[in-house]
Amino acid sequence: MSLRETLRALSLLFLAAAGHLPAQAPADIVLPSSAGSALAVAESYEAAFDQLMGLRGMADRVATVEKLVLQRDVGRFTLGAGRLYLLSPVGGRTVAAVFQGTGTFSFAPGSRGEQQRLARIEQTTSLEAPVSSLVFLFADSTLAELERTLSFGPAEVPAEVRGRAQDALGQLSDRDSRTVHPDLMSALLNGEHSDLFCAYIRRSGGGPLLFMLNPNEVEAVTLAGKLKGRHWSREPEVISRFPRQAALRPGITGERVRQADVQRYAIETWLPPTGIGEIGFSAVATLDIVADTAVGPWVAFSLFEELRVDSARWSGGERATVFRGRDSDLLWVRLDREVRPGDVRPLTLYYRGNLIDRFVDFFRIKSSIAWYPRSLEGRSLARFDLTFHTSDAYLLASVGDRVDSTRSGRTVRTRWVTPGPIRNASFNLGLFKDYSVREAGVPPVTVMVSEEAHRKLSRVFVQQRKMRERVGTDVIQSLRFFQEMYGPAPVKHFYATEIPDFHGEAFPGMVHLSWATFQNTSDDGADEVFRAHEVAHQWWGIGVDFASYHDQWLSEGFSTFSGLWYLQAARKDNDMYFDMLRQWRSSILLREGDPGPISLGYRVFASKDDDQNDYQTIIYKKGAWVVHMLRVLMLDLKTMREDRFTGMMRDIYRKYEGRRASTDDFRRVVERHANADLGWFFDQWVHSTAVSTYRVAQRIEPTGDGQFKVRLQIRQENVPEDFQAYVPVTVDLGKNGTARVRVKVKGPRSDIELPLMPAQPKGVKFNDLEGVLAEVKTAGWED
Numbered sequence: 001m002s003l004r005e006t007l008r009a010l011s012l013l014f015l016a017a018a019g020h021l022p023a024q025a026p027a028d029i030v031l032p033s034s035a036g037s038a039l040a041v042a043e044s045y046e047a048a049f050d051q052l053m054g055l056r057g058m059a060d061r062v063a064t065v066e067k068l069v070l071q072r073d074v075g076r077f078t079l080g081a082g083r084l085y086l087l088s089p090v091g092g093r094t095v096a097a098v099f100q101g102t103g104t105f106s107f108a109p110g111s112r113g114e115q116q117r118l119a120r121i122e123q124t125t126s127l128e129a130p131v132s133s134l135v136f137l138f139a140d141s142t143l144a145e146l147e148r149t150l151s152f153g154p155a156e157v158p159a160e161v162r163g164r165a166q167d168a169l170g171q172l173s174d175r176d177s178r179t180v181h182p183d184l185m186s187a188l189l190n191g192e193h194s195d196l197f198c199a200y201i202r203r204s205g206g207g208p209l210l211f212m213l214n215p216n217e218v219e220a221v222t223l224a225g226k227l228k229g230r231h232w233s234r235e236p237e238v239i240s241r242f243p244r245q246a247a248l249r250p251g252i253t254g255e256r257v258r259q260a261d262v263q264r265y266a267i268e269t270w271l272p273p274t275g276i277g278e279i280g281f282s283a284v285a286t287l288d289i290v291a292d293t294a295v296g297p298w299v300a301f302s303l304f305e306e307l308r309v310d311s312a313r314w315s316g317g318e319r320a321t322v323f324r325g326r327d328s329d330l331l332w333v334r335l336d337r338e339v340r341p342g343d344v345r346p347l348t349l350y351y352r353g354n355l356i357d358r359f360v361d362f363f364r365i366k367s368s369i370a371w372y373p374r375s376l377e378g379r380s381l382a383r384f385d386l387t388f389h390t391s392d393a394y395l396l397a398s399v400g401d402r403v404d405s406t407r408s409g410r411t412v413r414t415r416w417v418t419p420g421p422i423r424n425a426s427f428n429l430g431l432f433k434d435y436s437v438r439e440a441g442v443p444p445v446t447v448m449v450s451e452e453a454h455r456k457l458s459r460v461f462v463q464q465r466k467m468r469e470r471v472g473t474d475v476i477q478s479l480r481f482f483q484e485m486y487g488p489a490p491v492k493h494f495y496a497t498e499i500p501d502f503h504g505e506a507f508p509g510m511v512h513l514s515w516a517t518f519q520n521t522s523d524d525g526a527d528e529v530f531r532a533h534e535v536a537h538q539w540w541g542i543g544v545d546f547a548s549y550h551d552q553w554l555s556e557g558f559s560t561f562s563g564l565w566y567l568q569a570a571r572k573d574n575d576m577y578f579d580m581l582r583q584w585r586s587s588i589l590l591r592e593g594d595p596g597p598i599s600l601g602y603r604v605f606a607s608k609d610d611d612q613n614d615y616q617t618i619i620y621k622k623g624a625w626v627v628h629m630l631r632v633l634m635l636d637l638k639t640m641r642e643d644r645f646t647g648m649m650r651d652i653y654r655k656y657e658g659r660r661a662s663t664d665d666f667r668r669v670v671e672r673h674a675n676a677d678l679g680w681f682f683d684q685w686v687h688s689t690a691v692s693t694y695r696v697a698q699r700i701e702p703t704g705d706g707q708f709k710v711r712l713q714i715r716q717e718n719v720p721e722d723f724q725a726y727v728p729v730t731v732d733l734g735k736n737g738t739a740r741v742r743v744k745v746k747g748p749r750s751d752i753e754l755p756l757m758p759a760q761p762k763g764v765k766f767n768d769l770e771g772v773l774a775e776v777k778t779a780g781w782e783d
Contacts, residue, residue, distance in 0.1 A: 005093055008254070008424070010347070012499075028762055030203065030515055030628065031044040033110070033374070037149075038686075039089070040092065040191065041189065041297050041298070041334075042091055042188070042190075042191075042298065042370075043190045043334050045178075045189065045298070045323035045334075046178070046323065046580045047089060048091055048185070048188050048189055049178050049180065049185075051088070051090040051091065052090050052169065052180065052188060053088075053169065053175065054088065054175070055087045055088055055096050055162070055165040055166075055169070056087060056088050056157075056161070056162045056165070057085040057086075057087060057088075057098065057158075057161040058087065058088055058153055058157070059153075059155065059156070059157050059159030060157035060196060061085070061086035061094075061152050062082045062083060062084070062085050062152060062153065062154065062156075062157065063083065063086075063146070063150035063151055063152045063153070064082075064142060064150075064151075064438075065079050065080070065081065065082050065083060065084050065099065065101060065150065065344060066081060066082060067079065067428065068084075068146075068149055068150065069138075070142065071362075072197050072199075072211070072213045073092075073213055073220070073221050073244045073245055074107060074108050074109060074110065074221065075105070075106070075107050075199070075211045075213070075221070075223075076104075076105070076106040076107075076691055077103065077104075077105055077134060077199065078103055078104040078105075078106070079099055079101065079103045079134070080101060080102040080103050080104075081101050082099055082100050082102060083099070083100055083101060083103010083104055083276060084097055084098070084099045084146065084150060085097060085098045085099075085100075085157070085161050085572070086103070086143075086146075086152065087161075087165060087545035090188050091188055091189075091191060093143075093191070094136070094143050094185075095137060095138060095139065095143075095303070096136060096137045096165065097135075097136045097142070097146065097625045098117075098133065098134070098135050098136075098161045098164050098165055098399075099133060099134040099135075099136075100132070100158070100161070100164070100371075101132075101133075101345070102130070102131075102132070102162070103130070103131045103134065104128060104129065104130055104131060105127065105128075105129045105131050105134075105199075105201050105203070105211070106126070106127065106128050106129075107126065107127040107129075107211070107223055108125075108126035108127070108241070109125075109126075109221075109240050109242060110242075110245075111242060113410065113599065113600070113687060114240045114241075114242050114628065115598065116596075117239065117600070117603075118223075118239060118240050119304045120405075120594075120596070121225070121237075121239050122146040122673060123726045125744075127207065127223075129201070129203045129204075129209070130203065130204040130205070131201055131202060131203055131204060132202050132203070132204045133164050133202045134198040134199055134200070134202070134483060135164050135165055135167070135168035135199065136197070136198070136199050137168065137172070137184060137197075137198040137199075138176060138187075138196065138197045138198070139187035139192050139193060139194050139195075139197075140193070140194060140195050140196060140197050140213075140565045141725065142197060146173075147587060148278045150671070154720075155407055160349030164200075164202070165265060166621045167200060167208070167507070168198075168200030168660075171200060171208075171210050171481060172184060172513070172603070173212075173276070174328075176325075176326070176327070177305075177325040177326055177327045177328035178222055178325030178326070178328065179325050179328040179329070179330055180332060182300040182376055183196060183214050183216045183217075184196065184198065184299065185298075185300070185332075186216075186295075186298060187297070188298060188299035189332075190296065190298050190573070191673060194215050194216075195213055195215040195220075195573070196213065196214060196215060196216075197212070197213040198210065198211070198212045198213075199211040199212075207225055207240075208225075208264050209223060209224070209225065209364060210222075210223070210225075212223045212224075213244065213602055215257070215258075216256060216257055216258045216259065217256055217257065218241050218243060218253075218254065218255055218256065218257055218580040218673055219241045219243050219255070220240060220243060220244040221241065221242055221243070221244050222240070222241045222571065223238075223239045223240040223241075224238050224239055225236060225237035225239055227656055228530075235699070237605055239446075239551050240731055241603070244696060245758070249333070249549075253547040253548060253660045254377060254379060254547070254548060254660075255377045255379075256375075256376060256377045257293075257736065258291075258292075258293050258295060259291070259295065259299075259300075259376050259377065260290075260291055260295050260296065260300070260333075260339060260375060261289070261290050261291060261292070261375050261380045261382075262287045262288060262289055262290070262301075262373070262375060262380065262382050262685040263288050263290045263344070263372070263382055263383070263421075264287075264288040264382055264384075264385075265285060265286070265287060265288075265372060265382055265383070265384045265385065265386075265425070265591070266285070266384045266385040267283055267284070267285040267286075267372055267384070267385070267386050267387070268283065268284045268285075268387040268389075268429075269281070269282070269386070269387065269388050269389065270283070270389045271356070271389065271390045271391075271394070271396075271429060272390075272391065273387060273391045273393065274391070275360060276384065278356065278357070278358045278363075279356045279358070279363055279394075279429070280352075280356075281352060281353060281354070281355040281356055281371075282350075282351070282488050283349075283350075283351055283371075283372070284348060284349070284350050285348070285351070285372050285373065285374060286346060286347070286348045286349075286351045287346070287347050287348075287349070287578045288344050288345070288346050289333075289335070289339060289344070289345040289346070289347055290343065290344055291339040291340065291341065291343070292341055292739055293340075293341065294339070294340045294341075295338060295339055296335045296337070296338045296339050297334055297336065297338060298332055298333070298334050298335075298336055299332070299333055299335060299337040300330050300332050300333075301326070301330070301331045301332065301333065301373040301374060301375065302329055302330060302370055302371060302373070302374050302375075302376060302378065302705070303329065303330075303331045303351075303372070303374070304329070304332070304353070304355065304366065304367035304370040304371055305327045305329045306327070306353045306354045306366065307351050307352065307353035307354075307355065307356065307371070308324070308349070308351060308352060308353050308710070309322055309324050309331060309349055309351045310350045310351060310352065311349075311350045312333065312347060312348065312349045312350070313347075313348050314336075314345075314347060314348075315346040315347075315348075320333060320334070320347055320585075321334040321716035322334070322349075322700070326352045330500055331369070331373055333347060335715075343748060346606075349373065351647065354366075355367065355371055355474055359500045360453045360456050360457065360500075361430075361431050361450055361452045361453035361456065362430060362450050362453050362498070362499075362500035362515065363394075363429060363430045363431075363500075364499065364500045364501065365427070365428065365499075367424075367492055368426045368428075368505055368512065369424045369426060369569070371426075372425065376563075379423050379545070380423070381421035381422060381423055382422070383421050383422075384399065384400055384416075384418045384422065384425045385400075385416075385417050385418075386398055386399075386415070386416045386417070386425065386427070386525055387414070387415045387416075387592060388413070388415075388416075388427065388429075389413050390412050390414075390429060391411065391412070391413050392407065392410050392411070392412050393410075393431065394429045394430060394431060394432070395429065395430065395431075395432040395434055395445070395448055395761070396412075396414060396417040396427060396428070396429040397427065397428055397429075397448060397495040397497050397510055398425075398426070398427040398510070399416065399418060399422065399424075399426060399507050399508050399509060399510055400416035400417050400418040400419075400425075400508075400509070401416065401417055401418070401419060401492060401493070402414055402415070402416050402493075403415050403416065403417050404457070405693075411501075418508065418670065420615070421652065422508045422542075422577055423542070423545065423746055424507055425507070425511065425513070426507045428448070428495075428497040428498075428499065428510075428512055430448070430450050430497075430498070431450055431452055431453070432448040432449060432450055432455065432497070432498070433449060433450075433451045433468075434446050434447065434448050435448075435449065435468045435469070437473070437476045438476075439470040439476055439480065441480070441483075441492050442476055442479050442480045442483065442489070443479065443489050443492055443493055443494045443509075444493055444494070445472060445475050445479070445493075445494045445495075445496060446474045446494070446495050446496070447468050447471055447472040447475065447496045447497075448495065448497040448498060449467070449471070449498050449518050449692055450515070451467045451468075452490055453515075454467075454515075454518065458611055461519055462520075463518075463519050464519070464520040464521060467518050467519065467520070467521075469522055470516070471496060471513065471517065471518055471531060471565060472496070474527075474532060474535075474566075474570070475494065475496045475511075475531060475535055475548050476494075477566075477570055478531065478535045478536070478563075478566045478570075479494065480704060481532075481565075481566050481569055481570070482532075482538070482549070482562060482566070483533065485562075485565070485646060485649060485650070485651045486539045486650055487539070487650060487653050487654055487657070487760070488540060488648060490508070490538060490542070490543050490657070491508060491509035491566070492509070492536060492539075493509060494510070494511075494535075495509065495510040495511070496511050496513055497510065497511070497512055497513070498508075498512075498513060498514075498518050499512040499513065499514060499515065499516050501514055501515070502514050504517075504530060504531075504533070504534040506534045506538065506541065506542065507534075507541055507542070507557075508538070509538075509698040511534040511535060511537070512534075513530075513531060513534060514530075515551070517530055524574045524576070524579065524580070524583075525571065525573075526570070526580075526581060527710075528563070528566065528567045528570060529560070529563035529564055529566070529567050529580065530563065531563070532562060532563035532566035532567070533560055533562065533563035534559070535560045536558070536559040536562035536563060536566075537555065537559050539558075539653055540555050540558035540559045540562065540564070541555030541556070541558075541559060541656070541776055542552075542556065543653060543657050544652070544653055544656040544657060544659070544660075544661050545659070545660045546660060546661065546662075547603050547660045547661060547662035547756075548662070549601035549603070549639065550599045550600070550601050550662075550663065551599075551601075551662045551663050552601045552602070552621075552662075553598045553601075553619050553623035553663065553686070554661055554663065554666060555598075556619045556620045556623060556660075557598070557619060557620060557622070557623015557624050557626060558623070558624075558627060559677070560620045560623060560624035561623070561627040562625035563767070564581070564624060564628075564763075566579075567580065577630035578769075579623065581628060581770050582770070584617075584621035584622075584624065584625060585625070585770075585773060585775075587613075587617045587621055588617060588622050588625070588691065588773065589691060589775060591614065591617060591618075593684070594614075595614035595617065595618050595689075596618070596689060597618075597686060597687050597688050597689050597722050598618055598619060598622055598623055598626065598685070598687075599663065599686050599687045600618075600685045601619065602615060602619075604618045604619065622685075622773070625685075625773045626685045626686060626773075628770070629681075629685065629771065629772060630643045630645065630648075632728060632769050632770070633674070633681075633726060633771070634648065634673065634674055635769075637728065637740040637741065637742065638740070643701065644673050644674065645673075646668055647673055647676055648669060648672075648673035648674075650766040651672075651673065652665075652666055652669045655669065662740060663682065663686055667682050667715055680724060681705070684723060684724075685773070690718065690720060690723060690773070691718065691719070691773055691775070692716050692717070692718060692719045692723060692725065692745075692772065692774040693716070693717040693718050693775060693776075693777065694714055694715070694716060694717075694745070694766065694767065694774055694775070694776045694777065694779075695714070695715040695717065695773065695779035696712060696713070696714050696715075696776060696777070696778060696779060697712070697713040697714075697765045697778070697779045697780055697781040697782065698710065698712050698713070698764050698766075699711045699712065699713075699781055700760070700761050700764070702760070703756065707756040707758060708752065708757040708760050708761060709735065709754075709756060709757075710727070710731060710753070710754040710757060710761060710764060711751070711753050711754075712750075712751070712752045712753075712754070712764075712766065713741065713750075713751055713752075713779070713781060713782060714745050714747075714749065714750040714751075714752065715748065715749050715779065716745055716746075716747065716748055716749070716750070717748075721747055722746070722747075724744060724745065724746035725744075725745050725746075725770075725774070726742045726744055726745075726771075727742065727743050727744075727745050727766065727767050727771055727772050728740060728742055728764065728767065728768045728769050728771040729741050729742070729743055729754065729764065729766055729767075729768065730743075730764070730765045730768035730769075731754065731761045731763075731765075732755060732761060732762040732763040732764075732765070733758070733759045733760075733761060733762065734759065734760075734762045735759075736758060736759040739754075739757060740768070741754055741755065742771075
């Protein structure tokens with residue numbers, strides 16, 4: 001796999017969006033709340049952080065345990081003989097305890113997918129692990145349960161109790177940046193009472209585990225191995241994650257149930273040249289803070305870690321209390337009170353920092369989406385009013401419609417306003433030359449390329465001629481093609497800008513394309529697929545968003561297929577289309593089912609396999625294969641018309657444009673157009689990992705009346721016994737044309753006789769059109 005593919009796979013956009021919490025939750029769910037609590041809201045983030053980091057055993061709060069059971073959803077903690085130590089309070093209340101002794105942690109996920117995931121990592125579908133110590137952190141009823149069951153009194157506290165607490169905190173926090181998992185820290189800062197519960201588990205054999213029940217997330221139950229990285233958001237080994245048994249009201253999408261959002265941004269940004277040829281960054285951002293359910297007063301946002309907040313003020317000019325640790329990706333704001341549904345809190349932030357690097361004559365924006373404060377899940381919709389001050393030596397493009405442009409001396413001021421709410425806002429600038437491409441019926445395209453940088457690179461890397469024209473042609477032709485296939489482009493003007501990276505990114509009306517695709521166009525069509533993939537995100541990922549990370553293939557897999565479909569149409573070359581599919585199949589087969597199913601989303605590489613290419617292999621390539629298989633499955637083999645497939649693709653876009661769609665939503669649209677139940681198809685290809693190997697034998701026999709009998713003997717391997725597929729078979733009849741049929745293959749062996757052929761077949765091709773993702777091998781006939 002190329003370096004371009006690897007880095008592009010790592011540039012995925014995490015993760016889903018905030019949902020809408022019901023005004024009244026089911027009785028068995030405890031919503032986070034500080035209202036009516038006797039506990040004071042913390043005045044200082046740093047004081048609460050220091051108390052948390054200083055957790056220690058209390059000599060007068062020790063209990064002997066003989067047997068105690070704590071049940072948290074599917075996680076059960078059975079404490080045997082030992083001692084339990086309550087730890088020092090944070091914000092005036094006890095929020096942590098350490099158990100040392102013998103015990104068991106039991107964990108039994110209910111869904112087949114999560115059982116399979118657990119089995120891949122822990123070699124069991126339900127965990128029953130002996131433990132030697134447990135650390136609990138909680139905002140729920142744990143303290144009341146302990147006090148009701150145990151008798152606490154004075155006793156010696158061993159030194160290792162503090163060490164165990166520090167081990168647990170090490171998985172949830174980073175001392176250097178003074179960063180803590182935001183939902184744990186929010187509970188402590190706001191004095192919340194909720195179902196929040198964390199347990200750090202030291203097993204008697206095996207690595208440590210972290211169990212978390214987080215009521216702020218849709219998938220509230222998480223079991224993770226040892227976390228790597230410095231910040232709370234880096235979880236390369238999430239073993240299992242799923243919603244808790246107490247279901248939320250239908251209609252919630254995304255990853256989070258509760259958080260502070262921003263409904264509108266007005267950001268003024270200064271990008272001045274520095275004395276060493278680089279570009280500085282400073283900004284004033286006014287945020288209209290809102291929430292679907294009560295949050296605060298302390299609320300967290302994400303912000304690129306190299307940006308520093310100088311000050312913050314409310315709309316009346318009063319100074320706002322904010323906290324941001326050094327190199328932390330979290331920004332904490334203390335509101336004057338909770339934000340409730342219908343409230344709007346305008347906050348203005350003044351910040352600056354090292355956002356832009358220079359490479360040769362390229363400028364690289366180090367965070368294309370976290371250059372302004374964002375909600376924790378990062379996918380909430382907001383309107384943007386963006387103003388940029390730049391040197392006239394640079395060209396700049398941004399999301400939104402450019403509504404104003406003025407010049408004062410060497411400084412250019414441009415203003416861009418989005419016509420509606422969008423998920424991510426970005427911009428790009430550089431020593432660009434712009435190139436305009438216009439065609440009737442398609443939004444005008446502006447290509448922005450760093451030609452001087454390429455001239456300097458030409459001493460090392462040879463650049464093909466007229467690359468800006470080639471890129472511009474692919475961008476505008478793919479826009480036209482996707483308009484024909486899916487519907488009108490949802491933009492007035494389109495920008496294709498160059499970035500000094502090996503991946504691409506898409507935003508409303510704008511794509512960032514790797515410098516490498518401006519260097520040359522590969523012979524195998526990979527560059528056309530890459531460029532068109534990013535353009536296709538205007539329909540898949542932006543036009544139709546995905547409901548959660550389980551559905552992210554509806555963005556990346558759809559866009560990858562779209563890029564391939566464009567290649568087939570633009571080059572008018574079916575062989576290139578199928579050759580690319582076969583390349584992708586080789587990558588998929590190489591992993592032999594290890595990464596997990598498409599529906600695992602970003603978690604396909606969050607495992608002990610730790611193959612960072614897995615995300616691209618499964619979500620991009622296998623996702624594209626799934627769409628291709630539907631294309632072939634819905635093809636009329638008699639006429640070779642694709643009306644059902646193209647109608648289905650237009651329908652899914654038309655129905656969900658401006659909304660979020662799930663895999664189940666897509667399945668329902670497919671089934672309506674196919675007029676068939678395709679649950680088996682989605683279970684096999686989206687929610688499972690098996691890929692067939694077919695061993696095929698054939699016999700052709702005359703019938704005596706001028707016709708010919710074609711018999712197939714098919715052995716299916718490496719899949720469950722109930723695995724099935726409708727496989728295209730093409731029979732070459734020479735001068736008499738071609739016969740095409742579908743055959744159903746199910747089970748270990750299938751003996752199939754095709755309809756009688758009117759002439760002697762010249763050849764029989766099993767799995768023509770690459771109709772099924774499979775490996776096909778020729779076998780001898782078995783009598």
